[in-house]
Amino acid sequence: METNVTNIIIEKVKKSRISEVDFSNLPFGKVHSDHMLVCDYRDGAWQTPRITPYQGITLDPSAKIFHYGQSVFEGMKAYKDENGKVWLFRPDENQKRLNISSKRISIPELPREIFMDGLKTLVQIEKDWVPTTPGSSLYIRPFVFASGTGLHASPADQYKFFIVCAPSGPYFAGKVRVLIEEKYSRAANGGVGYAKAGGNYAGQFYPTQLAIQKGYQQVIWTDDNTHEYIEEAGAMNIFVRINDTLLTSPVSDRILDGVTRKSVIDIARAEGITVEIRKVRVEELVSASKNGSLKEMFGAGTAAVISPISGFGYRGSDYDLPEMKDSYASLLKKKITDIQYNKADDPFGWRFEVI
Ligand SMILES: *Cc1c(COP(=O)(O)O)cnc(C)c1O
Numbered sequence: 001m002e003t004n005v006t007n008i009i010i011e012k013v014k015k016s017r018i019s020e021v022d023f024s025n026l027p028f029g030k031v032h033s034d035h036m037l038v039c040d041y042r043d044g045a046w047q048t049p050r051i052t053p054y055q056g057i058t059l060d061p062s063a064k065i066f067h068y069g070q071s072v073f074e075g076m077k078a079y080k081d082e083n084g085k086v087w088l089f090r091p092d093e094n095q096k097r098l099n100i101s102s103k104r105i106s107i108p109e110l111p112r113e114i115f116m117d118g119l120k121t122l123v124q125i126e127k128d129w130v131p132t133t134p135g136s137s138l139y140i141r142p143f144v145f146a147s148g149t150g151l152h153a154s155p156a157d158q159y160k161f162f163i164v165c166a167p168s169g170p171y172f173a174g175k176v177r178v179l180i181e182e183k184y185s186r187a188a189n190g191g192v193g194y195a196k197a198g199g200n201y202a203g204q205f206y207p208t209q210l211a212i213q214k215g216y217q218q219v220i221w222t223d224d225n226t227h228e229y230i231e232e233a234g235a236m237n238i239f240v241r242i243n244d245t246l247l248t249s250p251v252s253d254r255i256l257d258g259v260t261r262k263s264v265i266d267i268a269r270a271e272g273i274t275v276e277i278r279k280v281r282v283e284e285l286v287s288a289s290k291n292g293s294l295k296e297m298f299g300a301g302t303a304a305v306i307s308p309i310s311g312f313g314y315r316g317s318d319y320d321l322p323e324m325k326d327s328y329a330s331l332l333k334k335k336i337t338d339i340q341y342n343k344a345d346d347p348f349g350w351r352f353e354v355i
Contacts, residue, residue, distance in 0.1 A: 006117035008037075009050040012125070023131050026169035028303065029139050033129040033165040037118045040147075041108055041159040049118045051125060054164065062149040064156040070146035071198035072101035075302045076259075077137040078123050078165075078354060080130040081342035088352040089340045091119060093259045098142060101195035106155040107144050115142065119163060124355045126165050135170030135337075139303070145198075171303045175310035178233060178297075179216040180282055181207055182315075185224035186232060187254035194253055201235065208234065216313055218299075222282065223254065229279045236299030236307060237261035241328050242288045243295070245274045260300040260336070266348060267335045273328065282314060289319040297321060298329045306333040 013034045021031055032054050039049035065071055074094040079087050095116060099109040119142065123130075130138040142163045148156030184207035187193020192200060204219070211219045218234040231249055232238055237258040240247045246268050251257045268275050288294035297309040308329045311320040338344035342351060 006113045007048055008118060008121050009048055010121070010125070011050065011052045013053045016128075018128055021167065023136075023167065024133065026131060026133075026136060026167055028168045028171045029141075029166045031167055033126045033138070033167060035122060035125055036165075037122045037161075037163040039110075039114055039118065039161040041161070042148075042157070046108070046111060046114055046161070049114055049161075051118075051122055057160075059147060060149045062151055064146035064148055064150060067151065068146070068153055069197075069199040069202075070105055070107055070156060070159075071143065072098060072105065072107060072145075073141060073143035073196050073198060074098050075196075076140045076142075077168075077302060077340070078130050078140060079137050079341045080127075080132050085342065086123060086127050086130050086354040087340065087342055088119070088123070088354055090259050090263070090350045091116065091352050093262075094142065095119075097196065097257065097259075098144070101197055102144060104192055104195040105197055107146070107159055110144065110161055114161070118161075120354055122163050122165065127355050129165060129167045131167045131169070133169065135172075137168060137340075139166045139168040140164075141166070171305075173217070173304060173307060175308045176217040176299075177215070177318075178218045178220045178309050178312045179211040179214060180220045180230065180312055180314040181211070181222060182227040183207075184219075185227075186221040188224040189253050191253060194251065194256055196256065204235065214313070218309075220312065228281055228283070230282060230285070231255050233297075233299035233307070233309070236301035236304065239264065239296075239298050239300060239328075240280055240285065240294070241296035242284075243293045245276055246328060247276050247278065247280050249279055250277050258301055260302055260305060263336055263348075263350065264300050264306070264332050267332055268328070270347070271331065271335065285312070286314060286319065289321075292322075294319075295322065296324055296327055296329055305337060306330075 036054045037051050040047045076094050144161045146156035147160045148158030221232045223229045299307040306329050
């Protein structure tokens with residue numbers, strides 16, 4: 001285990017709010033824990049991080065986040081096992097990705113120690129906020145945005161890094177019907193699709209609302225050039241099972257390199273499932289659906305882990321997926337969550353002990 005190298009100023013709450021929270025009925029991402037971490041960038045350097053009571057902040061109306069959208073974020077979870085130990089899952093991946101995202105939109109990269117030590121210390125302080133009901137976890141949201149001011153369209157000179165935590169129940173959306181999108185694009189070659197940049201999500205809301213009005217719950221994004229290949233399922237990576245082979249698109253400029261995606265690939269292969277990382281044509285899904293070889297589709301991401309798809313709409317027709325008894329989706333979800341909650345061995349070394 002790493003020891004903390006970062007000097008962190010800690011100011012704790014006088015009285016915890018934890019007794020006011022109904023832990024048996026937690027929504028996803030709406031209840032906030034007692035503390036947060038904040039670290040300022042100014043004068044060309046990241047300053048000493050602070051852990052303080054969770055509270056609002058004041059920003060200048062000319063802060064560049066409001067005008068030019070310089071913001072990036074991460075999403076991760078802390079899990080409590082049966083003995084009360086708290087674990088993170090591959091946090092180094094989130095640490096690296098935050099800086100990959102930051103770099104793309106000219107936010108100064110955050111030193112690894114501030115992220116890792118800040119995260120670990122905050123979760124240690126918030127350990128009682130990690131829920132224990134099955135499927136629940138402490139959702140963790142690290143983010144960076146431009147707080148520096150100026151109406152000139154150029155990178156800010158000041159930034160803030162935060163980590164906030166939300167004790168959350170299982171993210172359960174049920175099976176979703178998805179619409180294969182041919183007009184709008186989430187991302188383009190040379191763009192920012194691979195970054196977890198705030199504006200990417202704002203751009204998804206409107207096409208998703210249109211899909212909802214048509215009776216679907218989510219959009220399948222296709223490549224911006226031809227709209228012939230599937231790329232992501234909303235804000236999740238997408239997997240397709242044809243016969244007994246699991247397919248997922250390679251990551252690119254346009255596709256986010258999800259931690260869940262790469263973990264699912266490794267676990268599936270360890271289970272003896274054939275995984276092909278290659279582009280998947282919409283037409284291939286349509287013909288596989290018609291001849292019965294399309295068995296499953298699901299999204300993969302931290303919040304929902306695995307989100308099964310019940311069917312898809314494409315060019316005015318609907319294609320339903322079969323009910324699978326021993327689905328890859330449920331097998332893979334169990335395997336990955338058993339590692340996350342310390343219910344199974346961790347052959348890949350993905351668990352990170354917090355306290
Ligand atoms: C966050 C995200 C994912 C999933 O990434 P995880 O690391 O598995 O949570 C996939 N696609 C998009 C667009 C995302 O923003």
